[in-house]
Amino acid sequence: MTEETKPFEPVIIGFTCNWCSYRAADMAGIARMKYAPNVRLTRLMCSGRLDPTFVFKAFAGGADAVLISGCHPGDCHYVNQNYKAMRRYHLMKRVLVQMGIEPGRLKLLWASAAEGQIFANEINKFVEEVRALGPLNWNADRRPQIADHVLLSVVNGQPAEAEVKA
Amino acid sequence: MQRITIDPITRLEGHGKIEIFLNEEGNVANTYFQIPELRGFERFVVGRPIEEMALITNRICGVCPEAHHMAAAKAADAVYKVEVPPTGKKLRELLYSAFYATDHTTHFYALGGPDFIMGPDAPVAERNILGVIHKVGLEIGGKVIQMRKYGHTVVEMIGGRKVHPCTSIPGGLTKGITEEQRKEIEEMGHWAIEFAQFSLKAFNDIVLSNKTYLDLIVGDVYTHKTYYMGLVDANNKVNFYDGKVRVVGPNGKEFVKYEPKDYVNHIAEHVEPWTYLKFPYLKNVGWKGFVDGKDSGVYMATPLSRLNASDGMATPRAQEEYDKFYKTLGGKPVHQRLAIHWARLIELLYAAERWVELATDPEITSPNFHTIPTATPTEGVGIVEAPRGTLTHHYWTDERGVVTKANLIVGTTNNYAPIQMSTTKAAQSLIKGGKVNEGLLNMVEMAFRAYDPCFGCATHSLPGQMPLEITIHNADGEVVDVLKQFVD
Amino acid sequence: MSKPKFAMYWAASCGGCEISVLNIHEKILDVDANFEVVFWPVAMDAKYKDVEAMEDGSITLCLFNGGMRNDENEHIAKLLRRKSKIMVAFGSCACEGCIPGLGNFSTVDQLIDTAFTTLSTDNPKNLRPQTSYDAPEGALHIPTMNPMLKTLDQVVDVDYYMPGCPPESHQITAVVELVIAALQGSAQLPPKGATIGAGNSTVCDECTRKRNEKLIKAFGRIQFTHTDPELCLLEQGIPCNGLATRSGCNARCPSAGAQCIGCYGPAEGVVDYGARLISAFASVIDSEKPEEIDQILDGLVDPAGQFYRFNLAGSLLRGSKSAHHQSNGS
Numbered sequence: 001m002t003e004e005t006k007p008f009e010p011v012i013i014g015f016t017c018n019w020c021s022y023r024a025a026d027m028a029g030i031a032r033m034k035y036a037p038n039v040r041l042t043r044l045m046c047s048g049r050l051d052p053t054f055v056f057k058a059f060a061g062g063a064d065a066v067l068i069s070g071c072h073p074g075d076c077h078y079v080n081q082n083y084k085a086m087r088r089y090h091l092m093k094r095v096l097v098q099m100g101i102e103p104g105r106l107k108l109l110w111a112s113a114a115e116g117q118i119f120a121n122e123i124n125k126f127v128e129e130v131r132a133l134g135p136l137n138w139n140a141d142r143r144p145q146i147a148d149h150v151l152l153s154v155v156n157g158q159p160a161e162a163e164v165k166a
Numbered sequence: 167m168q169r170i171t172i173d174p175i176t177r178l179e180g181h182g183k184i185e186i187f188l189n190e191e192g193n194v195a196n197t198y199f200q201i202p203e204l205r206g207f208e209r210f211v212v213g214r215p216i217e218e219m220a221l222i223t224n225r226i227c228g229v230c231p232e233a234h235h236m237a238a239a240k241a242a243d244a245v246y247k248v249e250v251p252p253t254g255k256k257l258r259e260l261l262y263s264a265f266y267a268t269d270h271t272t273h274f275y276a277l278g279g280p281d282f283i284m285g286p287d288a289p290v291a292e293r294n295i296l297g298v299i300h301k302v303g304l305e306i307g308g309k310v311i312q313m314r315k316y317g318h319t320v321v322e323m324i325g326g327r328k329v330h331p332c333t334s335i336p337g338g339l340t341k342g343i344t345e346e347q348r349k350e351i352e353e354m355g356h357w358a359i360e361f362a363q364f365s366l367k368a369f370n371d372i373v374l375s376n377k378t379y380l381d382l383i384v385g386d387v388y389t390h391k392t393y394y395m396g397l398v399d400a401n402n403k404v405n406f407y408d409g410k411v412r413v414v415g416p417n418g419k420e421f422v423k424y425e426p427k428d429y430v431n432h433i434a435e436h437v438e439p440w441t442y443l444k445f446p447y448l449k450n451v452g453w454k455g456f457v458d459g460k461d462s463g464v465y466m467a468t469p470l471s472r473l474n475a476s477d478g479m480a481t482p483r484a485q486e487e488y489d490k491f492y493k494t495l496g497g498k499p500v501h502q503r504l505a506i507h508w509a510r511l512i513e514l515l516y517a518a519e520r521w522v523e524l525a526t527d528p529e530i531t532s533p534n535f536h537t538i539p540t541a542t543p544t545e546g547v548g549i550v551e552a553p554r555g556t557l558t559h560h561y562w563t564d565e566r567g568v569v570t571k572a573n574l575i576v577g578t579t580n581n582y583a584p585i586q587m588s589t590t591k592a593a594q595s596l597i598k599g600g601k602v603n604e605g606l607l608n609m610v611e612m613a614f615r616a617y618d619p620c621f622g623c624a625t626h627s628l629p630g631q632m633p634l635e636i637t638i639h640n641a642d643g644e645v646v647d648v649l650k651q652f653v654d
Numbered sequence: 655m656s657k658p659k660f661a662m663y664w665a666a667s668c669g670g671c672e673i674s675v676l677n678i679h680e681k682i683l684d685v686d687a688n689f690e691v692v693f694w695p696v697a698m699d700a701k702y703k704d705v706e707a708m709e710d711g712s713i714t715l716c717l718f719n720g721g722m723r724n725d726e727n728e729h730i731a732k733l734l735r736r737k738s739k740i741m742v743a744f745g746s747c748a749c750e751g752c753i754p755g756l757g758n759f760s761t762v763d764q765l766i767d768t769a770f771t772t773l774s775t776d777n778p779k780n781l782r783p784q785t786s787y788d789a790p791e792g793a794l795h796i797p798t799m800n801p802m803l804k805t806l807d808q809v810v811d812v813d814y815y816m817p818g819c820p821p822e823s824h825q826i827t828a829v830v831e832l833v834i835a836a837l838q839g840s841a842q843l844p845p846k847g848a849t850i851g852a853g854n855s856t857v858c859d860e861c862t863r864k865r866n867e868k869l870i871k872a873f874g875r876i877q878f879t880h881t882d883p884e885l886c887l888l889e890q891g892i893p894c895n896g897l898a899t900r901s902g903c904n905a906r907c908p909s910a911g912a913q914c915i916g917c918y919g920p921a922e923g924v925v926d927y928g929a930r931l932i933s934a935f936a937s938v939i940d941s942e943k944p945e946e947i948d949q950i951l952d953g954l955v956d957p958a959g960q961f962y963r964f965n966l967a968g969s970l971l972r973g974s975k976s977a978h979h980q981s982n983g984s
Contacts, residue, residue: 099971204765205754205757222753340911437781
């Protein structure tokens with residue numbers, strides 16, 4: 001298959017919270033539920049840790065979409081910090097739309113630790129929605145698969161070592 | 167065809183260059199005064215709230231942000247159909263008067279004036295602010311700094327900042343002034359009047375009393391008979407902040423007087439593909455090219471234009487100077503471009519007098535400086551006189567007051583065609599039979615510098631040397647001669 | 655001994671930085687006494703050729719203001735970088751793009767099209783400026799606009815950043831005094847890459863208004879209310895960017911009753927200015943219900959402009975999708 005005829009595989013960066021959504025992803029994995037490999041997950045202690053900087057850096061770095069996931073409203077391990085994520089998500093979306101980035105490229109998903117199947121289904125759905133939107137082509141010359149350790153550098157704020165694979 | 171390139175022109179906001187082409191006889195066939203810049207304000211203000219126009223358009227020009235601030239503020243008032251309380255209008259005009267005094271001072275002493283005060287034959291090293299100081303006295307440098315300080319102090323007191331004021335909002339201002347501030351402003355205003363009178367006296371003693379200079383002013387090289395534009399109040403007197411736009415013909419008679427909202431019925435902008443700037447002209451006369459005369463839509467907007475377009479000055483001392491001006495130069499209208507420098511000083515005096523008038527107005531310290539708008543925003547035009555010419559801001563908004571479209575016709579832009587013509591005429595007068603002389607270097611500069619093109623710094627500077635290089639190419643592109651001054 | 659050489663240049667800027675330098679008033683004589691001004695197009699007539707003829711590194715201090723809007727801006731930035739020892743990104747345009755950076759919401763074609771099709775423009779042949787045009791007498795050239803406006807450090811290596819639109823005159827005076835002292839050996843310049851002529855905190859720190867816990871139920875606009883001059887503007891619902899904006903200006907605008915619009919750039923430690931503001935504004939919204947949150951956010955009519963007004967070109971995203979696509983050809 002040539003480069004042109006391969007289906008577009010979205011690159012999606014996902015931010016999950018340690019207590020709920022990351023455990024949901026874990027659960028899906030342990031139960032061998034298959035779901036699309038396009039989402040690179042990053043674990044935060046809480047969705048309230050989600051700094052909009054992470055989202056913008058992901059898009060600027062070549063991601064086609066970003067997923068934010070946390071505990072259901074009312075279930076936040078840190079009481080109510082997921083509401084911060086909710087408010088930031090709403091405001092970020094408006095800014096991204098003004099930048100020409102389709103609203104469908106940023107998703108907020110609440111998932112409890114027991115909802116592995118739901119989590120897997122939502123990811124599959126999201127991947128197809130983004131596939132339909134097409135590549136974002138923010139910087140076409142960096143149209144890449146982003147290595148995991150490069151992703152981590154976004155969260156840790158340290159420079160990444162290896163180059164991005166083309 | 168031989169080509170002479172003058173690049174870059176310094177002391178123009180942004181950059182500019184001049185290309186001069188000679189025909190087979192070695193006379194000037196044509197010149198092109200090119201503007202190489204575009205930033206795109208009319209596009210990128212779309213999507214921004216209307217109240218931000220007075221803040222964003224400040225950044226069109228950091229020398230005259232006050233002008234854009236006021237034009238945008240007035241346009242926003244019009245968008246909301248809100249009436250600014252008298253105190254609000256007076257505070258804005260007071261800020262504006264102090265700004266005018268500062269700006270005209272900077273231009274005359276540091277920029278345009280040296281050409282005049284020192285004269286075109288003076289050594290280049292002396293044609294700058296230092297030469298001016300030596301000629302008129304050492305304290306003058308201190309006075310110029312003082313005038314600028316005072317002017318910017320008033321701007322900051324009313325406008326919040328020295329550069330890029332922030333206090334005008336739809337319906338008025340965010341703050342007023344205290345009685346203490348008012349006293350200080352009034353005192354500075356009295357000083358400004360004295361300074362303006364001193365400047366006019368200096369101009370009289372040094373320039374007008376010197377026959378050579380007078381001949382230069384009234385000579386033909388810098389004369390163009392065009393239309394003249396300026397804002398006038400209800401009595402047809404010059405007003406910088408508000409009024410109607412009046413245009414008089416080359417014969418001095420009123421051609422049209424229109425309200426700001428009707429500008430588009432009278433002004434159009436001609437396009438040439440060799441420059442990023444457009445050429446405004448009078449729509450109802452028509453674009454006939456870069457030519458003078460009553461059948462050509464080209465018009466000028468400068469201090470001289472404002473005096474020509476008015477029936478006088480609204481303050482007594484300035485009116486005296488206005489009368490003397492026209493008596494000396496043989497009546498209205500005056501067509502000689504170098505007279506702009508003199509007109510600028512008369513405006514300096516008016517600005518200072520108006521400054522004191524407003525600072526002593528009983529309403530000026532009232533706390534009623536803002537009316538909250540209630541109407542649905544739609545569309546509005548705001549016009550003020552920028553020091554360099556009539557400034558028009560036009561905005562359309564949606565029902566939330568977010569800008570959907572904008573049209574800006576900026577001060578110096580009005581004069582783009584006249585500048586182009588003045589440069590051509592200067593070149594044509596000096597370059598004959600293929601001989602280029604040193605006089606060209608100076609006289610071409612003087613032609614565009616009189617307009618104070620956008621930025622105040624229209625002239626020479628600290629070292630007093632005007633490095634200028636003119637390269638002459640033959641038809642094969644080979645360099646045949648290079649004229650230099652102060653270029654190694 | 656010859657005096658160290660000084661240069662100041664304006665790229666795509668407005669001249670406000672130059673005026674702010676002139677507003678140091680008598681201090682300008684200190685500049686004149688301690689430096690030889692070799693290139694400053696606004697004030698004196700040295701040409702590009704004169705700069706080209708200078709030895710590399712012979713200009714001790716270059717204050718470069720203005721953004722990189724076209725190829726001429728970039729060319730001169732690179733030229734002055736070669737010729738200068740210390741290159742300062744002077745003012746918001748050079749540091750982060752400033753107001754002209756708002757052009758990055760659009761493509762260059764859109765910027766030009768708008769200017770050449772306004773209501774008052776007479777353009778029956780639908781002409782646009784041509785970078786190379788064959789006039790009857792000969793070829794004429796004007797610079798080519800970059801697809802996106804760039805900051806100075808996106809084009810050359812920058813030694814110091816001096817933020818502000820424009821940098822306040824008292825800050826300029828302080829920097830001039832520091833540089834003169836450093837040249838005389840009685841002071842040390844900060845490490846390369848530092849921000850100078852500004853504070854390390856935020857505008858809120860310099861603002862004298864009273865601050866309480868912020869619980870925003872609605873965002874307002876400055877013209878629709880007579881604000882309390884003693885109370886924090888954001889608390890009154892007026893969108894004020896002081897929270898993420900670098901200190902150094904003495905909170906001039908809030909002192910005058912107007913909201914901070916962010917002209918001093920990001921505060922220390924901020925990676926993306928707009929992202930920081932999004933975080934801050936979102937944190938103070940007093941609601942946990944999505945519909946209510948949306949309704950409160952409707953009061954911010956231009957969030958991208960509010961959060962990136964001066965900073966778009968220097969932000970992580972740098973511009974809109976269409977601007978990027980025109981830039982990378984997709």
